[in-house]
Amino acid sequence: MTGLTKEIMYAAIIKKDTSFEGVFFTAVKTTGIFCRPSCTARKPKRENVEFLETSRDCLLKGYRPCKVCRPLENLNETPPGIKLLLEELHANPALKFRDWDLKQRGIEPHTLRRWFLKNHHVTFQAYQRMFRLNSAFKKMKEGYTVTDTAFDAGYESLSGFGHSFKSIFGISPKKGKSQQIIDFKRIETPLGTMYACAVVEGICLLEFTDRKMLETELKGLCKVLNATIVQGENEHFKMLEHELGEYFAGRSKSFSTPLYTPGSDFQKTVWLGLQQIPFGTTRSYKDQAAAISRPEAVRAVANANGMNRISILIPCHRVIGTDGQLTGYGGGIWRKQWLLNMEKTNS
Template structure:
């Protein structure tokens, strides 16, 4: 027996939380997988398999444990960082320095590492982007450029102008002709997602490991003639609330407004996707027939693939004519999980749409 298996088994017996996210335990006799720290009764070592990811567990046919809930937002933003982000939303003009972070009981190195790992930028860069985004919105709302610059903490108009132009490509005076798309990282039981929203509604929701994500971000920026930048958007709060309810089996439809730029045909296809009821599936051919275009199965499939709003526009409910779970941008394993989630709850809950 390999040494690593002995160490991992020792970790689950001791319910060692330091191994959280490192591996998952799957029990052959029950068909269930758990976190290392699960408090459930421990199986014999010969009945255990170890996997690095929840994806591997699901693909092997294992179900998540109801006691430790291994799919529950494993990489959720730590509470102390959530508090700092809330302070930043409340007062984007404030600049957090290492001293301010230490005063809140946080090691500055920890927050630096977290932002680099999860946002790909430093915390200071995040602050700068958030502040310039907030300034942009104030100008859009009619505030004078001079007032905005100084009230947002800039020491000079020239410095503000340079920062503004670096991000938006124009001077602050011409800012009213520009548009912005807010971006936020969102945690779900199936992994981290990127959400984008305009002033009209949610325009993108994708898993961060989707291969087409960068292409989709460039596309949505071009279609809306807007700059994508880290920022707060009121639609994000509604989205996170509704996603939580969906994954907990308490919501069958979403009501957060959507902004779906695309061709008339694409929007017709995306509307037909939203008409597929919770817990149900439809083949590409049946979907094509539903929009009275039965000869365009390939075109319908292509339009489904261009859907930029996962889960809410439920392309995961479309399957092959033979019942197979065909291509899904977030991965077939996620498609399988979403369908099983909906089938599990569809007869247990009263549809919630608002």
């Protein structure tokens, strides 16, 4: 919060200034509640307020989210104008939105560029290209010729299509059938942004974006599946987003989204065992090992838990130490605590 004084931030919450959304949170010492800067609830006295940079900071200090402004909901939700843009692109990947088109919609190209770089780590133009090539790759997998695919995707020449295709997939279009594609999407949750990956069989990765081992997991997934990860839609994403929304709202205790979990037979047994741990309950690593009839393999079970690529749906957060203490969790101990508290409250 460099450059922001407490006086500026307090003035912002008095004005309910939406321009400070995502910059800081207001935590009220007397009520134990934290809010967005634009919260419409009655404002606390200055001496009862502290300003924190992230929702994580608020939760770690014991504050609860406000029921009026719901600060954990849609923290980085896609703005309506950009959401509409993406819906059109998903419906027709051959579309090409240029700066003039964006301005006609009231979207400043530089603003859009910054938003995509922050949230997708690529520019909007790069996102368009990757999405278009993702669609083209799938059409060729369905039996379309390279020529038909190239022109249907909006390319003006086969050479241009071939160059773009190779820059993303590392191989020529003609050799594309030997490789697989992993669809990639950004999903917002009350605990922060998650990345989801999916193939035809189901969701193969779901992790918080700040997980330390995320890059290693993504590279490993590409190697195991002989695939390239590219921004794109997948039939399983819609179901995943709906079920995650129901879960975080405390309205659902199970998931039916198809999963695809490449790994060793032992790892698959451990991951299946994790899915048998009931909502709102916990197990120790020792209990988990006994549940899969491998009581001697506690350490191996713990290692397999750590290799789980699908957070929440394969609930490794429900495994705790034998002494009842929370142990390591890729998404962070604070998230593990939040998930367990939420499940206990709604069980």
